[in-house]
Amino acid sequence: MLAGLTLFQFYPVVVAAVQSFQSFNPFTGATEGFDGLANYQALFSDPAFLAALRNTIIYIALTIAVEIPLALFLAQLINSRLPASGLLRITVIATLAASETVAVLVWNRLYDPTHGLFNSVLHLVGIGAQPFLISSVQALPSIVVMAAWKNVGLAVLIFLAGLQNVPPDLHEAASLDGAGPGRRCRSITWPFLRRYAVVSLFVSTVAATRVFTPVMLMTQGGPENGTTNLTYYTYQQAFQFSQYGVADAATVCLIAILSVVTLIQALALRDRE
Numbered sequence: 001m002l003a004g005l006t007l008f009q010f011y012p013v014v015v016a017a018v019q020s021f022q023s024f025n026p027f028t029g030a031t032e033g034f035d036g037l038a039n040y041q042a043l044f045s046d047p048a049f050l051a052a053l054r055n056t057i058i059y060i061a062l063t064i065a066v067e068i069p070l071a072l073f074l075a076q077l078i079n080s081r082l083p084a085s086g087l088l089r090i091t092v093i094a095t096l097a098a099s100e101t102v103a104v105l106v107w108n109r110l111y112d113p114t115h116g117l118f119n120s121v122l123h124l125v126g127i128g129a130q131p132f133l134i135s136s137v138q139a140l141p142s143i144v145v146m147a148a149w150k151n152v153g154l155a156v157l158i159f160l161a162g163l164q165n166v167p168p169d170l171h172e173a174a175s176l177d178g179a180g181p182g183r184r185c186r187s188i189t190w191p192f193l194r195r196y197a198v199v200s201l202f203v204s205t206v207a208a209t210r211v212f213t214p215v216m217l218m219t220q221g222g223p224e225n226g227t228t229n230l231t232y233y234t235y236q237q238a239f240q241f242s243q244y245g246v247a248d249a250a251t252v253c254l255i256a257i258l259s260v261v262t263l264i265q266a267l268a269l270r271d272r273e
Helices: 002-019 038-044 047-079 085-097 100-110 117-124 139-163 168-176 181-209 213-219 230-240 244-268
Strands: 022-024 031-034
Touching: 002 022, 002 244, 022 038, 022 244, 038 047, 038 244, 047 085, 047 139, 047 181, 047 230, 047 244, 085 139, 100 117, 100 139, 100 213, 139 181, 139 213, 181 244, 213 230, 230 244
Parallel strands: none
Antiparallel strands: 022 031
């Protein structure tokens, strides 16, 4: 298992890091030797890369801000065993199991500025049609909402596992002592959920950095690079422009950002016992 992990996880990262310092023949893809920091210089002098870097950071922040609170809320609803909690559980799992391509195509129709469901609802309440995916301001949040709907199920299941590990006797004892819902959540539920929150944050962050299909099928990185993230930028450099060294350098930057963000999250939520 360790050999497989090394082969399929760590080896490609090492290769990308090494090749980010090399030059490539754009026609054959063959390496032409060591090129120093030229790929990184080209990377950071490219306005499209800077836009992709900004969009990736914004996307991570928006994804966490939407998915984590929503996942915790839905997990609590399911765990409360209300009459509709079984249907909610099925719905959450169904969205998680749905094909990402199919989900993107469905949401593409929902966002249609002329005949989309969302604009039809807005028209009923007296709000004008919104451009959504063709707006440089609304496109990125629109993709975040779609991706949150698709991916929130995994975070829900993680939080649900944590909630089901909380001994109900503790809540009953706290209630008898006069502790309110907020105090019980802070003093009992959250300590049990802390490690599950770390896992949920990590999973959501990784998913946010590797978003590709929604960008590819819904906006192609536009408008005006408004939705281009580092994953899509890397794809463009490698497969559209044959800039393999630049693509490797962008991959290294993406891994570095992911490592820093997840380290900060782990430190912020570590147990202080």
